Amino acid sequence: MERQFWFDSWDEGGSKTGFHMPVVHPHAQYLVDSGLLDGARVLVPLCGKSLDMPAFARRAREVVGVELVESAVAQFLADNALDAAETEPGVFRAGNLTILVRDFFDLTAADLATDGLGAVDVVYDRACLVAFPEAMRERYAAHLTGLLPAGARYFLNTLEYAPVMETPPFSVGPDAVRGYFGAAFDVEHVFDDDRPDHRMVAKFGLESLREHGFLLRRR
Numbered sequence: 215m216e217r218q219f220w221f222d223s224w225d226e227g228g229s230k231t232g233f234h235m236p237v238v239h240p241h242a243q244y245l246v247d248s249g250l251l252d253g254a255r256v257l258v259p260l261c262g263k264s265l266d267m268p269a270f271a272r273r274a275r276e277v278v279g280v281e282l283v284e285s286a287v288a289q290f291l292a293d294n295a296l297d298a299a300e301t302e303p304g305v306f307r308a309g310n311l312t313i314l315v316r317d318f319f320d321l322t323a324a325d326l327a328t329d330g331l332g333a334v335d336v337v338y339d340r341a342c343l344v345a346f347p348e349a350m351r352e353r354y355a356a357h358l359t360g361l362l363p364a365g366a367r368y369f370l371n372t373l374e375y376a377p378v379m380e381t382p383p384f385s386v387g388p389d390a391v392r393g394y395f396g397a398a399f400d401v402e403h404v405f406d407d408d409r410p411d412h413r414m415v416a417k418f419g420l421e422s423l424r425e426h427g428f429l430l431r432r433r
């Protein structure tokens with residue numbers, strides 16, 4: 215989606231930020247329990263005020279979230295009682311957790327190095343790829359791929375539902391994921407869950423919704 219959509223969403227709050235979960239996402243917990251985060255440098259693109267980040271920070275060496283909207287970052291720091299220092303404009307640090315207020319599409323591997331992250335070991339993507347319409351998803355996939363060194367792991371959560379909607383979160387299934395990432399990553403499909411209980415089913419009158427989790431490895 216275009217940038218203004220997200221500024222408006224955070225300004226309005228309520229159902230416009232209904233993507234925010236008040237608990238650690240089960241897929242994030244899976245990643246924590248997998249051991250892949252231990253000693254790792256973790257990138258959380260489009261991080262919002264996700265509670266997954268503090269859970270990652272308890273195990274990882276460093277966690278870097280990237281978020282476009284500064285008010286979301288302010289909420290995140292306040293909600294988690296983090297006494298962060300703004301070490302340079304738009305760079306908030308609290309212990310091993312760093313939040314960059316930045317457009318993800320402007321982020322470069324050199325930025326990550328200068329902002330203290332270095333090479334990324336693991337990416338966690340929940341509600342990021344699916345936040346964008348088709349053309350932007352391709353751009354996002356290409357940009358993310360370019361940031362990651364060989365061997366990096368990428369956990370990707372997507373929703374696949376019917377009937378499809380032309381608003382976030384967009385429906386993205388396994389074939390599309392392989393289309394975006396199959397050329398540069400090995401793709402393992404680790405979760406494929408029927409979710410009739412998902413909040414979107416009642417909210418939008420959906421006929422079906424599946425929640426997927428993929429664990430990718432950059433070749």
Ligand SMILES: C[S@@+](CC[C@H](N)C(=O)[O-])C[C@H]1O[C@@H](n2cnc3c(N)ncnc32)[C@H](O)[C@@H]1O
Pocket residue numbers: 217220221233234235259260261262263264280281282283286316317318319340341342345382
């Ligand atoms: C659907 S929310 C997901 C937030 C988070 N991943 C979670 O699980 O709660 C997408 C987030 O990405 C942010 N965002 C959208 N476009 C962005 C961009 N180009 N760069 C950085 N953040 C962006 C939005 O402000 C919003 O907080």
